[in-house]
Amino acid sequence: MSVLKAVESTFTSAAIISSITSTIFIILLGFYLRRKGTFGENFGKVLTKVALSAAIPALAFNSFMQPMDGDAFRQGMGVLVWGIVIYILLIFVTPFLYQRYVKDEREVLAILTTFGSTTFFGIPIVGAVFGAKGVMYSSIFNIGYRIFLYSYAYIKMSGLKMEGKNIKKMFMNPIVIATFLGLFMWLGQHMVPQVTVHAVVNGVQTSQLTQVAFYRIDQTALWLYKPLTYLANLSSPLAWLAIGVTLGSISFKDAASDKTPWYYAFNKVVIVPLLNLVILYLLSVTGILPLSYVAVATIVVMMATPTASVASAYAISFDRQALMASNASLISTILAVVMMPVWIAVLEVINGLGIFH
Structure with missing residues (x-):
C-alpha cells in the first residue's frame, strides 16, 4: 500500500476519527466545565481517584479475558521484556537531553521524561483505539514501568533508600493487583479445569459450544463480567474529563512563559515515543524482537503520554524543582492532547504500509 493510500485509509476510518474526536471533545468539556465553575477545584482529583481505584483496574482485568494462543503469548512476553528494557535505556539516555542544566534540574527533568502518565492518560486511549488486546498489552507493558x-x-527523587511503604504501594495498588491477577489467569487458562459453554460474542450468547477455563468470566459468568465491563467503560471518559478539569485549574500563562517546560514536553511527547518506534522497527526487521502492529502501537501511545502524576508528586513532596515539575506537567499534558491524534494517525499509516505484521 502506498503512503497516500495509507493516509487516505486512516483519515476515512470512522473508528479512528471518532476515537480521536472523543478524546479531544471530552477533554475540552472538562476544561470548559472547570472554567465555568460547574466543576469545583478538587473535582478532578475525585474523578482521578474513581478512575484509578475502580474503572482502570476493571479495564485492566477484563482485558485478559480472552483466549491465549502461541502468538498472543509471544507478543505478551515481548511487550513485557521491552517494558523493562526501555526504562533501563531511558534511565541512562534521558540525562543527556539536559546537559546544559544544573545537576538538580537535570536529574528531575530526566526522571519526568522517563516516566509518563501511562496508566491514567495512556490506557484509556489505547482501549478506545486498539480495544481489549491493546489494553492487555498496555497492562503488561506497565509492569516494568511500575517497578522502576x-x-x-523514588530513590533518585527522595535521596533516600527504598522504604517498605513504597514497596507496599507498588504491590497493593488496585491496578497492579488487577493486572497481575488477570495476567496469571490469562497465562494459566489451559492448565485449569475446562468447562463447555455456549460461546459469548460481543456480550451475546450464541448456539456455538466452546471449551474455556472455568474462570473465563466473559464466557462463564456474564453476571460478573458485565458490571466490570460497565466500570471499565467509565475509564476513558473519567480520565479525559479529569485531564480537562486539571488543565482548566492551572494558569497556562505562567507555565508557558518558561522555555524549559516546552523543551521537556517536546522530548517527552515526541522524542521518547519516536525513539521507541525506531528501535522497535529495527528489532522487528532483524528478528530480535518481532512485535505485532497492535503491540508496537500500544507502546508508542503509552510513551507519548505527559508527566506521570507520581513523578510530579515526588518532585513536590521532596522539594525537587517543584514549580518546574508542575509547569512541565501542564505543558506536556497540553502537547500530548495535541500530539496524540498525530501519533495515532502516523501509527495507522504505518499499519497501512504493513511495516509490522
Missing part, C-alpha cells in the same frame, strides 16, 4: 517508578524514581 516506585523504586528507581
Whole structure:
C-alpha cells in the first residue's frame, strides 16, 4: 500500500476519527466545565481517584479475558521484556537531553521524561483505539514501568533508600493487583479445569459450544463480567474529563512563559515515543524482537503520554524543582492532547504500509 493510500485509509476510518474526536471533545468539556465553575477545584482529583481505584483496574482485568494462543503469548512476553528494557535505556539516555542544566534540574527533568502518565492518560486511549488486546498489552507493558517508578524514581527523587511503604504501594495498588491477577489467569487458562459453554460474542450468547477455563468470566459468568465491563467503560471518559478539569485549574500563562517546560514536553511527547518506534522497527526487521502492529502501537501511545502524576508528586513532596515539575506537567499534558491524534494517525499509516505484521 502506498503512503497516500495509507493516509487516505486512516483519515476515512470512522473508528479512528471518532476515537480521536472523543478524546479531544471530552477533554475540552472538562476544561470548559472547570472554567465555568460547574466543576469545583478538587473535582478532578475525585474523578482521578474513581478512575484509578475502580474503572482502570476493571479495564485492566477484563482485558485478559480472552483466549491465549502461541502468538498472543509471544507478543505478551515481548511487550513485557521491552517494558523493562526501555526504562533501563531511558534511565541512562534521558540525562543527556539536559546537559546544559544544573545537576538538580537535570536529574528531575530526566526522571519526568522517563516516566509518563501511562496508566491514567495512556490506557484509556489505547482501549478506545486498539480495544481489549491493546489494553492487555498496555497492562503488561506497565509492569516494568511500575517497578522502576516506585523504586528507581523514588530513590533518585527522595535521596533516600527504598522504604517498605513504597514497596507496599507498588504491590497493593488496585491496578497492579488487577493486572497481575488477570495476567496469571490469562497465562494459566489451559492448565485449569475446562468447562463447555455456549460461546459469548460481543456480550451475546450464541448456539456455538466452546471449551474455556472455568474462570473465563466473559464466557462463564456474564453476571460478573458485565458490571466490570460497565466500570471499565467509565475509564476513558473519567480520565479525559479529569485531564480537562486539571488543565482548566492551572494558569497556562505562567507555565508557558518558561522555555524549559516546552523543551521537556517536546522530548517527552515526541522524542521518547519516536525513539521507541525506531528501535522497535529495527528489532522487528532483524528478528530480535518481532512485535505485532497492535503491540508496537500500544507502546508508542503509552510513551507519548505527559508527566506521570507520581513523578510530579515526588518532585513536590521532596522539594525537587517543584514549580518546574508542575509547569512541565501542564505543558506536556497540553502537547500530548495535541500530539496524540498525530501519533495515532502516523501509527495507522504505518499499519497501512504493513511495516509490522
